[in-house]
Amino acid sequence: MKLAVIVTEYPKSTETFIYRDLVKFAELGTEIRLYHLTAFRHGQTLHAFAEPTRGWVRPIALLGGPALAAFARAALRHPLVLGRTLLQIAWAYRAHPKIALKSLALAPKALAIAADAKDWGAAHVHAEFAGHPATAAWIGHRLGGPAYSVSCRAHDIFRTQQLLDAKLGEAAMVRTVSDFGRAFLKDKVAGMAARDIQVIHSSVDVTRITPVDTVPSTAPFRILYVGALEPKKGVQHLLDALVEAGPALGDWRCELIGHGPSAEALRAKAEALGLSDRVRFLGMRPFEAVAAAYGQASVCVAPSVIGPNGRQEGIPNVMIEALAYQRPAITTAISGIPELIRDGDTGLLVAPGDAHALAEALLRVQRDPQAALAMARRGRAHVAAEFDLAVNAARQLALFAG
Numbered sequence: 001m002k003l004a005v006i007v008t009e010y011p012k013s014t015e016t017f018i019y020r021d022l023v024k025f026a027e028l029g030t031e032i033r034l035y036h037l038t039a040f041r042h043g044q045t046l047h048a049f050a051e052p053t054r055g056w057v058r059p060i061a062l063l064g065g066p067a068l069a070a071f072a073r074a075a076l077r078h079p080l081v082l083g084r085t086l087l088q089i090a091w092a093y094r095a096h097p098k099i100a101l102k103s104l105a106l107a108p109k110a111l112a113i114a115a116d117a118k119d120w121g122a123a124h125v126h127a128e129f130a131g132h133p134a135t136a137a138w139i140g141h142r143l144g145g146p147a148y149s150v151s152c153r154a155h156d157i158f159r160t161q162q163l164l165d166a167k168l169g170e171a172a173m174v175r176t177v178s179d180f181g182r183a184f185l186k187d188k189v190a191g192m193a194a195r196d197i198q199v200i201h202s203s204v205d206v207t208r209i210t211p212v213d214t215v216p217s218t219a220p221f222r223i224l225y226v227g228a229l230e231p232k233k234g235v236q237h238l239l240d241a242l243v244e245a246g247p248a249l250g251d252w253r254c255e256l257i258g259h260g261p262s263a264e265a266l267r268a269k270a271e272a273l274g275l276s277d278r279v280r281f282l283g284m285r286p287f288e289a290v291a292a293a294y295g296q297a298s299v300c301v302a303p304s305v306i307g308p309n310g311r312q313e314g315i316p317n318v319m320i321e322a323l324a325y326q327r328p329a330i331t332t333a334i335s336g337i338p339e340l341i342r343d344g345d346t347g348l349l350v351a352p353g354d355a356h357a358l359a360e361a362l363l364r365v366q367r368d369p370q371a372a373l374a375m376a377r378r379g380r381a382h383v384a385a386e387f388d389l390a391v392n393a394a395r396q397l398a399l400f401a402g
Helices: 015-028 047-055 065-077 079-092 096-105 107-120 132-142 165-168 179-188 235-249 263-273 287-296 317-324 355-367 368-384 389-401
Strands: 002-007 031-036 124-127 147-152 173-176 196-199 220-224 252-257 279-283 299-302 329-332 349-351
Touching: 002 015, 002 107, 002 132, 015 031, 015 047, 031 047, 031 107, 047 287, 065 107, 079 096, 079 132, 096 107, 096 132, 107 124, 107 132, 124 132, 124 389, 132 147, 132 165, 132 368, 147 165, 165 263, 173 179, 173 389, 179 196, 220 235, 220 287, 220 317, 235 252, 235 263, 235 317, 235 355, 252 287, 263 279, 287 317, 299 317, 299 355, 317 329, 317 368, 329 355, 329 368, 349 355, 355 368
Parallel strands: 002 031, 002 124, 124 147, 147 173, 173 196, 220 252, 220 299, 252 279, 299 329, 329 349
Antiparallel strands: none
C-alpha cells in the first residue's frame, strides 16, 4: 500500500507519536510519502528511532513552481469547484483571520501534494491533524486528489470547530485519540452525531520497553517532567507544588526535559521560589536520554491545564510512555486523560491548576512507594491492552485500506 501523510511541521521533536506510527506502518509493508506544510525545521531534533522518516519526506515549496502550476491547472479545469472551496474557507474562518489566511495560502501547495500523491499512486492520504493538514487533504481531494482520512487529537478540534463539518464530513475515515474527543466531535460538529468515528489511542511499542520493576526511590525522590514548556502544560503549578511539598519530601530533585515559550519565565519563577538548587531545566534531549530519565524517575508528572484559546491535551503521550516504563504517574483530570490514568488505579489524578492537590499526590507516592509501584504495574498492563503500537498501527492501516 502506498500512503501519503500530511503533517504541519517537520521535523518536530514533540511529535514522536506520529513518527512511531509511520515507522510501524513501514515495518508492516507500507510505502510512505511524507509532506510537511511549513518550511523544513532545520533546528529541530529528530530522534534516532524516527530517522527513517527523513527519507520519506517529499519537499514541496509553499509557492514554488509545482504549487503554482497545480493551482493554475485547477483554476483552468475546475474553476467553480476551486472558487467555491476557497470561499468556503474564507467564510468558515471569518472570525479567525489568521487561520483563514494560512488556509488560503496553503491551497496551491495542497493541490501540488494531491497531484504528487496521485501520480505516485497513493491509495490514500492521511492528515495527522484536523487543522491545516486536514484542510490540505480536503482541498486536494475536492480537486481530484485521493481519498483521505483525518486524525483528530486535541487543540486541532478544541480551538475552533469551523470547517470541521466539511473536512471531516468528506473524509473516508475519521479517527480520534480518545473517547472524549469522539464525544466532543459528535456533540459540537454538524453531521458528526451519526458518523462512525474510530477511537485509536496514540501508542508506544510496549514490547520494546522493558518495565522498571523496582520500588521508586525516596532518597533521593526523583520527580520527572517531560514535554513542552508552554502554558497548557501547567508546569508553573508543579513549581508551586514543590514549594509546598518540598520540606516533607526530604531529599528530592526535579528534572524538566523539554523547551518552549515559557522556558525563561519558568526558570525565573523557580529561582524566585528558591528552587534553583533542586530543579534542573535540561532542555531538549534525544529520546535515548529521555528513556533513561524515565527509568530513574520516582514519579512522572504532567500537570496539564486548559491554556489560552482553549488549548489542552488529548492524552499526554509522556504519560503513556511513563506507564510503559512502569513508573508512577500523576496528571490532571481534563480531556481524555482519565481514559489512561484512572485515579488510584493506574495513577493519580488531580484537578488542573490545583498546586495543593498536586503536592499531596507527590507526598502520597513518596510515603508509600510500594503502592505507587503497584499502580504503575496496573498502568503498564492498561497501556499494553489499549495503547500498543503494533495493534493500533494495524488497525489504522486496515481502515486506510478499507
